[in-house]
Amino acid sequence: MTSTSAAFAQAxxxxxxxxxxxxxxxxxxxxxxxxxxQVMVEAGCDAIEIGLPYSDPVMDGPTIQAAAQxxxxxxxxxxxxxxxxxxxxxxxxxxxxxxxWNPIERYGVERWASDLANAGGAGLxxxxxxxxxxxxxxxxxxxxxxxxxxxxxxxxxxxxVAMTAAESRGxxxxxxxxxxxxARDASSDLAGxxxxxxxxxxxxxxxxxxxxxxxxxxxxxAAYADGVIVGxxxxxxxxxxxxxxxxxxxxLRALTTDLAEGVRRAQE
Amino acid sequence: MxxxxxxxxxxxxxxxxxxxxxxxxxxxxxxxxALVAALDELTVAWQEAMADETFVGEFERILRDYxxxxxxxxxxxxxxxxxxxxxxxxxxxxxxxxxxxxRNVMGQALLTKRMxxxxxxxxxGAGQHGVASATAAAYFDLDCTVYMGAVxxxxxxxxxxRMQLLGAKVVPVESGSATLKDAINxxxxxxxxxxxxxAYLFGxxxxxxxxxxxxxxxxxxxxxxxxxxxxxxxxxxxxxxxACVGGGSNAIGIFTAFLEDEGVxxxxxxxxxxGVETGRHAATIHxxxxxxxxxxxxxxxxxxxxxxxxxxSISAGLDYPGVGPQHSLLAATGRxxxxxxxxxxxxxxxxxxxxxxGIIPAIESAHAVHGAIEVAKRLGREKGPDATIIVNLSGxxxxxxxxxxxxxxxxxxxxxxxxxxxxxxxxxxx
Numbered sequence: 001m002t003s004t005s006a007a008f009a010q011a012x013x014x015x016x017x018x019x020x021x022x023x024x025x026x027x028x029x030x031x032x033x034x035x036x037x038q039v040m041v042e043a044g045c046d047a048i049e050i051g052l053p054y055s056d057p058v059m060d061g062p063t064i065q066a067a068a069q070x071x072x073x074x075x076x077x078x079x080x081x082x083x084x085x086x087x088x089x090x091x092x093x094x095x096x097x098x099x100x101w102n103p104i105e106r107y108g109v110e111r112w113a114s115d116l117a118n119a120g121g122a123g124l125x126x127x128x129x130x131x132x133x134x135x136x137x138x139x140x141x142x143x144x145x146x147x148x149x150x151x152x153x154x155x156x157x158x159x160x161v162a163m164t165a166a167e168s169r170g171x172x173x174x175x176x177x178x179x180x181x182x183a184r185d186a187s188s189d190l191a192g193x194x195x196x197x198x199x200x201x202x203x204x205x206x207x208x209x210x211x212x213x214x215x216x217x218x219x220x221x222a223a224y225a226d227g228v229i230v231g232x233x234x235x236x237x238x239x240x241x242x243x244x245x246x247x248x249x250x251x252l253r254a255l256t257t258d259l260a261e262g263v264r265r266a267q268e
Numbered sequence: 269m270x271x272x273x274x275x276x277x278x279x280x281x282x283x284x285x286x287x288x289x290x291x292x293x294x295x296x297x298x299x300x301x302a303l304v305a306a307l308d309e310l311t312v313a314w315q316e317a318m319a320d321e322t323f324v325g326e327f328e329r330i331l332r333d334y335x336x337x338x339x340x341x342x343x344x345x346x347x348x349x350x351x352x353x354x355x356x357x358x359x360x361x362x363x364x365x366x367x368x369x370x371r372n373v374m375g376q377a378l379l380t381k382r383m384x385x386x387x388x389x390x391x392x393g394a395g396q397h398g399v400a401s402a403t404a405a406a407y408f409d410l411d412c413t414v415y416m417g418a419v420x421x422x423x424x425x426x427x428x429x430r431m432q433l434l435g436a437k438v439v440p441v442e443s444g445s446a447t448l449k450d451a452i453n454x455x456x457x458x459x460x461x462x463x464x465x466x467a468y469l470f471g472x473x474x475x476x477x478x479x480x481x482x483x484x485x486x487x488x489x490x491x492x493x494x495x496x497x498x499x500x501x502x503x504x505x506x507x508x509x510x511a512c513v514g515g516g517s518n519a520i521g522i523f524t525a526f527l528e529d530e531g532v533x534x535x536x537x538x539x540x541x542x543g544v545e546t547g548r549h550a551a552t553i554h555x556x557x558x559x560x561x562x563x564x565x566x567x568x569x570x571x572x573x574x575x576x577x578x579x580x581s582i583s584a585g586l587d588y589p590g591v592g593p594q595h596s597l598l599a600a601t602g603r604x605x606x607x608x609x610x611x612x613x614x615x616x617x618x619x620x621x622x623x624x625x626g627i628i629p630a631i632e633s634a635h636a637v638h639g640a641i642e643v644a645k646r647l648g649r650e651k652g653p654d655a656t657i658i659v660n661l662s663g664x665x666x667x668x669x670x671x672x673x674x675x676x677x678x679x680x681x682x683x684x685x686x687x688x689x690x691x692x693x694x695x696x697x698x
Contacts, residue, residue, distance in 0.1 A: 054574075054575065055444065055575040055576040056444070056449065056453055056561065056562070056576055057453075058300065058453050058456045058457060058460075058562075059300050059302075059457075059460070061457075062443075065443060069443075069444070072575065077573055078573045078574075101298050101560050102559045102560040102561065102568070102570070102574040102576075103573055103574035103575070104574075105559060105560060105565075105574065106559060106570065106572070106573060106574030107573070107574065127300055128298050128299060128300055128560075128563075129298055130297075130299070130301050130304060132287075133287075133296055133297055133298060150301070151300065151301045151302075152301055153300070153301045153302035153304075153305075154302075155301075155302055155303075155304075155305040155306065155463065155464075156301055156302075156304070156305065157305060160301070160304065160305075164301070175300075175301070175302060177461075178302055178460060178461055178462075178463065178464075179457075179460055179461040180457045180460060180461070
């Protein structure tokens, strides 16, 4: 297991922000998703978020939901997600799972934490549990030193930002906009102040997600955040080349390269 | 008995704690952080409003003068004679917009105005809640968007037109199973992006805290009225109360007044669809397992991996794979009994009540009517003809005539209805 904080430390040592890439497990297939994530690592992602496809993803926009639904229609199971974790973690980059809560509760929180750790996973990003309603996960993660990545939003009070930063391990996920996942043309003016508020409450790294889709946007975010999270734009590469795996991987490689340059360009 | 007296009672053993957990387990708030501030704001606003006599007085006035409450408690005499016990119908179908839903939305919309927000969103299955929300929005001059599963917009086209006439924008939801649960997902997504000026008029006593408790409080007048009416009209409490349970707002609305009356049986009737054994049903408590859906830990229809299983009911209003968390507590503690009723049983009860009492119930309510008949027969055997059951007739069946025409083969003058209506011997003749 590689802790996510190690990736942030490495990026910081290089004077840049970390690039974190998201794809759902199981799209276009279990093996195909693992391969796609390995390409993202090769092309410059510092950490990988593996989405656990879920039937009711209230924080996700249509792009991610479409891929997740296709994965579910393809029969992906929670155990398959752990196999993808194992293959991606083998690359050496910290590998987190982003998951809604019910599949974990159903799998068994203790059993999940053990199996995730054994697969080499670094921890969880949990979009629908906050620290004040996540005591069971916090205990299971603490027992195994797994990362606990909770979200803050522009609407979070200072008190909640401080509480979330204190309970998180690895990094804090700052949702840049009030909205669901998805690429956006314009960058958010809400993200910078939010990052500053997290910084003011501790020294945990802060990564910004929701809306980044190209190198220029990544550079913009990297100027003030420790990490840049990209999801829908990666998923779009695969959706736009459905049925042509090689073309999808080429698109993924090109986008990753662009984003990786972006997080470096910010410091120049 | 006034709403004011009821809403200021101390929390009981079946109420939620400060964090929204019923019995320490059910409910809670499993929601994106982006919505926590809004839910906190709503919690404070609701609690302050319910402690404010001016707000409660205005709510009561609107329900009385506009919605038409208290609704009647009606003795269904022909049905009673046939089953051997006294069957009382709580006539929520007589409320403005034709269902209990008007109580909830007028409360939430009044709260929206108090909070200074200008827009409401809602989800709807059968359309009852959507129509009620559109009505409340018109009454309070609020912008209104209603999310509705695309499947439901087709089977409830009349209600879509009603919402549009009332000035609401209806958004068909194509994702997932394109039914109520997906409409809730889409409404939540809208809310994340619009929460600064938009209130979510949640349609049932489910979802994250404070919705289960707040919706219950706005609906609890059903039971408060029924309890007082039963005592006044018959001098006794009922032996049982019954209601249909999808998300469970009408049920918790009538149950709440009787929870501390240990001698009163409480019965919820869930949509059994084609039969629980077929897998095509929405009997969440009977056949579901504990899990988290739409922000609350409750019973959920789910597979081995925790993926929500598509539910089925002939009633779009009950077609939901979750249930309000207070019902989960009542089931887990044994205070209430939840039993599935199939589509066929509900449709037979719909026809039976139509022909014996001249009342066409919503298909949702017909589930409760069927279940109550079975309970009433037993109570009659055990306690005699004065045994009393109150059935919450949560809505009227006008909206369901399309389904009824298809199910019964109505509209053919020569052939006539095909359904076998011999449900209660001696009451109905083909």
